[in-house]
Amino acid sequence: MDLLHGYTRRELHSDIDVVYFDPEDLDEGRDVQLEQQLRKATGNPKWSVKNQARMHLRNGTVPYQSTEDALRYWPEIVTAIGVQLDEQDQIGFCAPHGLDDLYALTVRRSPLYENVMEYNRRVEKKRWQEQWPKLTIVKG
Numbered sequence: 001m002d003l004l005h006g007y008t009r010r011e012l013h014s015d016i017d018v019v020y021f022d023p024e025d026l027d028e029g030r031d032v033q034l035e036q037q038l039r040k041a042t043g044n045p046k047w048s049v050k051n052q053a054r055m056h057l058r059n060g061t062v063p064y065q066s067t068e069d070a071l072r073y074w075p076e077i078v079t080a081i082g083v084q085l086d087e088q089d090q091i092g093f094c095a096p097h098g099l100d101d102l103y104a105l106t107v108r109r110s111p112l113y114e115n116v117m118e119y120n121r122r123v124e125k126k127r128w129q130e131q132w133p134k135l136t137i138v139k140g
Contacts, residue, residue: 001132004105014126015048019082021067023053061112072096075113075122078106108138116140 002008018038022030031049038047052070056063064070067082071094074080078101082094093099101108107128109119120140129135 015046018049021052026054068094073112075119077101077110105134106136
């Protein structure tokens with residue numbers, strides 16, 4: 001969003017999400033341990049690590065089958081985008097709803113995120129349009 005607005009480096013993000021999928025270890029303590037390791041290694045306190053194999057419990061949905069499946073249920077299409085570095089140091093994208101909204105500067109509810117009131121509340125609370133005035137925010 002910053003680049004598409006012509007901004008140079010800024011630190012406005014409230015967190016840095018790291019997601020993974022491990023149905024064999026649903027202990028939330030593992031996420032906390034990974035967050036602590038990332039904070040120590042980088043000096044940045046904004047890390048948020050979540051095993052998507054258990055997040056369906058918090059979100060009240062069917063169990064997710066993979067990280068990509070979990071991203072389908074994220075509140076906004078534009079936030080349901082993952083990036084990973086593979087063993088050959090190649091960047092891969094995971095965007096189950098595509099990248100069109102990102103490039104169009106559009107925030108809209110993901111089709112599988114059914115709680116319209118929560119989506120609207122979340123978008124208002126994040127105050128994204130104040131940070132990125134070129135955004136188009138689609139209600140509900």
